[in-house]
Amino acid sequence: MPIAVGSGDRFRDRMRRITDGMLDEGALVTINCRINGGKVPWFALRVWTGREKAVENALDAIGINSLVPMRKGPDLRRRHRLIEGAMMPVIHGYVLVQMMPRAEYLAGLQGIDHAIDVLGGCERPMRISDEEVSRFNALARDGVYDWERPVDLVLKAGERVLITAGPFGGLTATVVTPSKKGRGDVVVSISFMGGEVPVTVPLALLKKL
Numbered sequence: 001m002p003i004a005v006g007s008g009d010r011f012r013d014r015m016r017r018i019t020d021g022m023l024d025e026g027a028l029v030t031i032n033c034r035i036n037g038g039k040v041p042w043f044a045l046r047v048w049t050g051r052e053k054a055v056e057n058a059l060d061a062i063g064i065n066s067l068v069p070m071r072k073g074p075d076l077r078r079r080h081r082l083i084e085g086a087m088m089p090v091i092h093g094y095v096l097v098q099m100m101p102r103a104e105y106l107a108g109l110q111g112i113d114h115a116i117d118v119l120g121g122c123e124r125p126m127r128i129s130d131e132e133v134s135r136f137n138a139l140a141r142d143g144v145y146d147w148e149r150p151v152d153l154v155l156k157a158g159e160r161v162l163i164t165a166g167p168f169g170g171l172t173a174t175v176v177t178p179s180k181k182g183r184g185d186v187v188v189s190i191s192f193m194g195g196e197v198p199v200t201v202p203l204a205l206l207k208k209l
Helices: 009-036 052-061 102-110 131-141
Strands: 044-048 071-072 077-078 081-083 087-089 094-098 115-119 160-163 174-178 185-192 194-203 206-208
Touching: 009 102, 044 131, 052 094, 087 206, 094 185, 102 115, 131 194
Parallel strands: none
Antiparallel strands: 044 094, 044 115, 071 087, 077 081, 160 174, 160 206, 174 185, 185 194
16 A cells, blocks of 8 residues: 555655755764864755845755855946945855765755755766865955956857856856946856756856867
């Protein structure tokens, strides 16, 4: 007889309990490893655009170390007044998460509200070193990726570029929608795991090949 038939226990509820259990276990194992001086890699969790901070807060609440590097967004001009840009993620749609690299722990991240999946998949995820996360976050804090910061780089659609930092650091991409103002964001397409991944990144994050 199928498990839980007639018990009123829905499949979705059972899966949510399993997911929560894996997240709790993963958080505990990760914390113990860090306390004992072990190195724990980071992963990029793809989330709904605009929900990056909500996911970060939800993960922090259950003891999972996460990070959304932020930058200053575009300034607004209203009736001859300049309104400074609000803070926004450096890369939209991603949250960096530090977790022990076990598939069941990473799969549990998908149970967080507004989370989609782990970059690269749970079995063979793309790892990011602690040093790279620290470097990327430091550059963001220093204003390197601020929207209004001018960048001496002119790109055209179809050109190949190198992503210089962050979860996609070291990967090459193709420019889809360039910035014509020497600042702001650029849409690029990254060849990854046999497919094309479109990503919006700051112009300052790119280097022409």
